[in-house]
Amino acid sequence: MRAVVKNGIGIFTPQGFLDGNNGGIFLSLEDIQATAKLNVDMILVSLKKVVFFNRNGLDVFVKMFIKVREEKSITVGFCDYDLKKYNAIKNFYKNDISFSLFASQDIAELFASSFKNKNKNVLLYNEDKSQRSAMAIELHDGGHNPIIAQTEDEFKTKINTLNTYDVIIENTYLGQMGQNIAARVTGNAIIYTVSSFLDADIGNTFNIAYHNNSLNVGFRLFIFDAYKVVSMNVHALNFFSRLSSSAAEYNATICFVGMTFDKIPEAFKENMEDSGIMFFEQMDDILGDKELLAELGASSAAVIKNKRVINKTIVSELPKFIDATVSTIEMMTNSTAIKESAEIQAIKVQDHTDKIASSIGFYGDMDGIIMLIFPKDIAKKACQLLIGEETDDLELILDTLGELVNIVGGKMKTLLADQKININITLPRTYPDIDSLLEISQDRKGVQVDLAFDNDKFLFFLTR
Amino acid sequence: MITNEQITDFIQKIPPAPKTLQVTISLLNNGELTKAAQIAQTDLALKSYLKSIVNKPIYGFKNEVSDISQIFGILGVSSSQQTVYNYMMTLLSPKKWKLFKLKESTFNELQAKLSRRWKQILVHLDIDDAEIESAITLLPASIIVSEALFNHKKADVDILRSVNNLDLNTILSRLCDLDLFDICEKISKKWEMPPKIAQIVQASSGFKPSDDEEINRLGKWMHLLLFYELSQPMFIEAELNDFIEFQIDYVNDIYDDFATLMEIS
Numbered sequence: 001m002r003a004v005v006k007n008g009i010g011i012f013t014p015q016g017f018l019d020g021n022n023g024g025i026f027l028s029l030e031d032i033q034a035t036a037k038l039n040v041d042m043i044l045v046s047l048k049k050v051v052f053f054n055r056n057g058l059d060v061f062v063k064m065f066i067k068v069r070e071e072k073s074i075t076v077g078f079c080d081y082d083l084k085k086y087n088a089i090k091n092f093y094k095n096d097i098s099f100s101l102f103a104s105q106d107i108a109e110l111f112a113s114s115f116k117n118k119n120k121n122v123l124l125y126n127e128d129k130s131q132r133s134a135m136a137i138e139l140h141d142g143g144h145n146p147i148i149a150q151t152e153d154e155f156k157t158k159i160n161t162l163n164t165y166d167v168i169i170e171n172t173y174l175g176q177m178g179q180n181i182a183a184r185v186t187g188n189a190i191i192y193t194v195s196s197f198l199d200a201d202i203g204n205t206f207n208i209a210y211h212n213n214s215l216n217v218g219f220r221l222f223i224f225d226a227y228k229v230v231s232m233n234v235h236a237l238n239f240f241s242r243l244s245s246s247a248a249e250y251n252a253t254i255c256f257v258g259m260t261f262d263k264i265p266e267a268f269k270e271n272m273e274d275s276g277i278m279f280f281e282q283m284d285d286i287l288g289d290k291e292l293l294a295e296l297g298a299s300s301a302a303v304i305k306n307k308r309v310i311n312k313t314i315v316s317e318l319p320k321f322i323d324a325t326v327s328t329i330e331m332m333t334n335s336t337a338i339k340e341s342a343e344i345q346a347i348k349v350q351d352h353t354d355k356i357a358s359s360i361g362f363y364g365d366m367d368g369i370i371m372l373i374f375p376k377d378i379a380k381k382a383c384q385l386l387i388g389e390e391t392d393d394l395e396l397i398l399d400t401l402g403e404l405v406n407i408v409g410g411k412m413k414t415l416l417a418d419q420k421i422n423i424n425i426t427l428p429r430t431y432p433d434i435d436s437l438l439e440i441s442q443d444r445k446g447v448q449v450d451l452a453f454d455n456d457k458f459l460f461f462l463t464r
Numbered sequence: 465m466i467t468n469e470q471i472t473d474f475i476q477k478i479p480p481a482p483k484t485l486q487v488t489i490s491l492l493n494n495g496e497l498t499k500a501a502q503i504a505q506t507d508l509a510l511k512s513y514l515k516s517i518v519n520k521p522i523y524g525f526k527n528e529v530s531d532i533s534q535i536f537g538i539l540g541v542s543s544s545q546q547t548v549y550n551y552m553m554t555l556l557s558p559k560k561w562k563l564f565k566l567k568e569s570t571f572n573e574l575q576a577k578l579s580r581r582w583k584q585i586l587v588h589l590d591i592d593d594a595e596i597e598s599a600i601t602l603l604p605a606s607i608i609v610s611e612a613l614f615n616h617k618k619a620d621v622d623i624l625r626s627v628n629n630l631d632l633n634t635i636l637s638r639l640c641d642l643d644l645f646d647i648c649e650k651i652s653k654k655w656e657m658p659p660k661i662a663q664i665v666q667a668s669s670g671f672k673p674s675d676d677e678e679i680n681r682l683g684k685w686m687h688l689l690l691f692y693e694l695s696q697p698m699f700i701e702a703e704l705n706d707f708i709e710f711q712i713d714y715v716n717d718i719y720d721d722f723a724t725l726m727e728i729s
Contacts, residue, residue: 001706002625002626004625004626004629005626015710016692017691017695017728018695022695022697025697025700026700049710049712050712051688051691052728327620330465331465331620334465334466384638385630385635385638386630388634388638403628407627411619
């Protein structure tokens, strides 16, 4: 079974009846491990479409959860259940629940590091006081405003206060939470979460290839969410100093938020500042200040010092990149594409109106960036299959466009793997207008292919 | 990915029901079991299918049954008709399955299981109606249609489903404004099956409840029965479990009754 991965959560959705005979067939350890490799914060099994389950059925999943959590520190558990199912699970496992339970996917997202919608007013209740506190701490660390109901009566009273809370949490249980250095994208800044004691191990747990390719794709602001950092040693200091120096080549900025220096030598801070790292007390000090955000490069691309050129290797695989893109858009729009022209040049867009764009980077045996420029109407049509209805909500369209470009990336990866060329893909980035894309592409040369889908013009650009 | 033209082409290519089957069903309709058996005997493929189905463990016969008139005699009019319709459906199934990890024998097993359990449900609901009993035979056509339309698009479907939990029925209806069950209905019309059969199967999709209370009730039982069977290990392995979306709320009010009947605990 495949998981659907969204907002850093991989969710498996079995349907029907679940028992000891079919649990291992619905979901295998390999399925879970493959999902864990996608750098997710959580792996959950949704019980929304399960009409019957017993302890034996759940046990099959729980054993696999524990194994995967031992290998990779991520949150595992179940979601999407009603009170009856929640009580059944609690009854099966009594005081031995080693996994998490989230009443819905929306609630799970609040606890995932990758979730980008912060600052939610969250009312929560759990009969277990330590659970209430654990949830409140996690939510607060995640940038939300938790309001704890101390009793069930208080909870029932508060629930009835209309429009006060964005999310209400009940029938939820936090097992062991993940401790990964997860990356999430907020606007055009990438936020990494680090915690506890930082030492030489940071070099192993931090995905440097992902970071470098995010720089290459055009991300310029990297924020380390360090609220939960207790202390660090000289190895970690050196790591961050090196990271900052390499970011400077791209004119990118590295910031630390929420770091306290009670147990860290003050000299470390000075060293880090000397290498260009900035410190802020609150996340909102950066994200809430649009001028500062612009200054730090979150919304604009600065001059890239080591501009690279498109090479023969990448051009020789051009048909595969185009195939992956065209077949995806054709699949999503149920229309046929016609290739109109292909030129090696800096990106040229004749008409900027009513166009949106997306880019995705790839790295590995070869590296580069693909930029796609869509007329809004094609983007809307392409996204309709995923959304299920027509929409004019630009934020929703851009979000869905990101998913679509992810599909393109997935196809590229498969097509190139057939040639024994292994690549990884970055997170997609979307642009509400062409000007913001051009800031990133600047005057880089690449291959521009103009395509027409049912007479609508669509632009593909491949560069490095 | 899939166009209305492809669907039209698929339906056009479905041959009319063979004459032997039409006559057999017609004779069964009139209760003429012996004459029906004589006609059925002449179609060797039908004869072989009937023997293989009826001798499956789910039918519970201790000794092998091989004579067609004996088979029709044991099954009775309604179940004989149901089995002949099941055979008709197999005429549509591909020689080699690509989208689903199915074999001919696994598909026949699903037909047999659905048919026997459906009979059990109808007895429980105190319904004795040949058309209603035969309705279950059209349900697996939705699997055949999925295979026919999506088998060259497996990679696309897999990638699409990795970013959004879409079932094949939803993908098809969003692309073509026509779903698997609409296509099943078109097949049933082409094969001149009684209209009630398509009505029940449409309701069993789980998202198109019928205004007719009786049809709707049967649709709920059929929808739940389908997912009961698709939760069996052999059908999960065949990747059938999520080809359509299980509408859990639709079957909520009959679940306890179903669980008791199927002895689920």
